[in-house]
Amino acid sequence: MINSSxxxxxxxVCSIFIMSIVVISLICSEALQIQQAKEPFRGHLTRVTxxxxxxxxxxxxxxxxxxDLGFHILAKGELFGWKFHVNFRYSTLCFCGFSQRQINKGVFIIYVASRDFYRCANCTWKAEKDGFHGYGDIPTRGYLFYNWLN
Incomplete structure (x- = not known):
């Protein structure tokens, strides 16, 4: 009889323990869903200048x-920049069109996650005479990415 009791x-005790685990799991699951609804998954912060x-x-x-980041006119030495979070699918893409008065200089991909995610968290671009130079997180080493069309 003692063994039976x-x-x-x-x-x-096991039933109470298992029910407690289930209840705690449900509460945590609900809290996580509410938090994700408020702030969906965000990738790392990237800055483009x-x-x-x-x-x-x-x-x-x-x-x-x-x-649409708008239309901006930059004099020599001026800069324009923005920041964003790379999306969870790594399909983030930003592009810019450039012109000098009525002369179209080109439309170029400024940020694409497949190319730039590991290249730069602070992506710097310099518009120079020969074209558009990209700099990664090592600012002294830039590359000519795009030649001007005209």
Whole structure:
């Protein structure tokens, strides 16, 4: 008889323990869903800066799939920049169109996660006479990414 009551007590304690685990799991799951609804998963913060090194006014118009960053005119030495979080699918893409007065200089991909995610968290672009130079997190080492169209 003592063994039977010990088994019943053991079953009762195990049942309470398992039910407690289930209840705690449900509460945590609900809390996580509420938190994700408030702030969905965000990738690392990326900054993009464009600086004009030319003697002329450079007009730029930058966009992504979700945002139009507007039209800006940069004099020599001026810069324009923005920051964003790379999406969880690593498909983030930003592009800009450039012009000098009525002359189209080109539309270039400024940030694409497949190319730039590991290249730079602070992506710097310099508009120079020969074209558009990209700098990664090592600012002294830039590369000519795009030649101007005109």
């Amino acid at each position: 010990k088994i019943n007590l053991y079953s009762y 464009i600086q004009n090194y030319n003697d002329y006014l450079l007009a730029i118009h930058c966009k992504s799939r979700d945002d």
